[in-house]
Amino acid sequence: MTEKLNRTGSNSSIPASHEDKRIKEKELIDRALKRDEIAFSEIVSLYKAKVSATVYSILGKEYVEEVSHEAFIRAFNSIDRYRRDSSFYTYLIRITVNLCRDEIRRKQIKQMFNFSEVFGKNDDTSTDEQVRDEVSVDPVSVFDTEETITIVREEMQSLPPILRTAVTMREIDELSYTEIAKLLNISVGTAKTRVFRARQVLRDKLTTRLNYGK
């Protein structure tokens, strides 16, 4: 896409092989089923970056700790019911995404009954506003990369939730289209369309805002 985006991506970690991850995960789950606390902690350490990034991307920064915490608790409390037909990671992401969707619904209901605009004061600190506030703190002092990242976040937040969720599951959670379709209860074709559409919108907007030459 761009040089700027290239620079931002330079810090991404290289994932371990799928087989290594699978073996490690299986061993941890076996121990967790025996209520081994160290195993629980290791699972948290292993997946908290992905879970927090998912929540951050779908809901916003202010929800990360609370929703991530709840996702792990729910996953561990229902670990006895976890069927090994998919990875525990996928199971955890399913719980996380469901929590995010619940929160989005709550936010939508809250917005429907939000009368504060009538009085000219909006106490609801929505994600979009927070991001805009962050941008307006001190535009001069932010580094170029930081500005780029803020723009990426802004444009992600401007996507409709269904597109944002789909592209998050694909690009951040690294799930296959089959997994995305299963978790969102949609067809594989619809999952592909949503991700493709989200990419297209982001590409167009980022190209415009970051002055990328075509």
Place this chain on the structure above:
Amino acid sequence: MENSCHYSQYADGFVHGELNDSEIKEFSNHLSTCSFCGAEVQEIANLRDSLNFAYQFPLDERFNYNVLRSLHQREQIKPIREIKIAFEDILISLATMVAIAILGIQLFGAPKVASVEMAGRLTNIERTSVEQTSLSNDQVLEIVMRSK
């Protein structure tokens, strides 16, 4: 640069490591000659990396501790809940037994002839007539004693 290429459908899977060995080889060869697919691969990879970078949110060891603490708290509640359920079960069982006993007494009634001794003092005709009455044992006994 071309405007489209049918190979570009592999770009997504290539970036996400979902192609098999032969597909990787074929697409890699194609990439060396197709600028459209090259740009497509780069854009998908850049977007993926950008999003992963943009949404980093460091959760320290305190987060692990808080999760474990919450698990502990919820597990401590569990036995109390189980004891409560067991106690309720016992109460329900006792209440059911009492209800069945009362129902049984109501349906079949208390024997009109209360004791063997008393029964022994009644003739068969007396016994039949006693069983057909709705008098209490004491009342029946009084009537019988008077008649004798």
